[in-house]
Amino acid sequence: EAGVAQSPRYKIIEKRQSVAFWCNPISGHATLYWYQQILGQGPKLLIQFQNNGVVDDSQLPKDRFSAERLKGVDSTLKIQPAKLEDSAVYLCASSLLREGLSGYTFGSGTRLTVV
């Protein structure tokens, strides 16, 4: 089966600019997650979708981050305006079940550098 697709792979922007990331989960996976992984740390959940509804966005900095999952398939994560501390890898993951009993499948990630 095809994996979780993410684009772009790399992005360099200046602080205060905007950026958007795209994710296409595995076909049939109802649950989609966006994680932020800062260099040297474990991934941190930003937002979780079940189909096209938000399940958990408690750790999403809503003053600058937004995410949507239209039609319960693809998802986009946007940062506006970006700060230096947003430099990280943004990982998208999907799972068949909300409870993740089958584990999560991660995409290759988007490496964001804010200068």
Add this chain to the structure above:
Amino acid sequence: ELKVEQNPLFLSMQEGKNYTIYCNYSTTSDRLYWYRQDPGKSLESLFVLLSNGAVKQEGRLMASLDTKARLSTLHITAAVHDLSATYFCAVAFNDMRFGAGTRLTVKP
């Protein structure tokens, strides 16, 4: 608040040796995951542990879960260079919380 602690954070070992990575967590959970991450790559699922006493093995890696002690271990047997990577445990709570990772280097 759920906390997930791994130790050691850095591990350098010789080929052929055995070692164990520990993952402690602070809140009751019956689901624990182990992932591997190579430099510049995404996370690869290694094990999903779903119950107390669960033990899973794949090649030179064996993972176990003790939900009463809130502890999972990842045991490496007769390490080889190809196992060099960062290993993360993650605990399912309301969401999946990751440890900081153990950066393993296996030297010849």
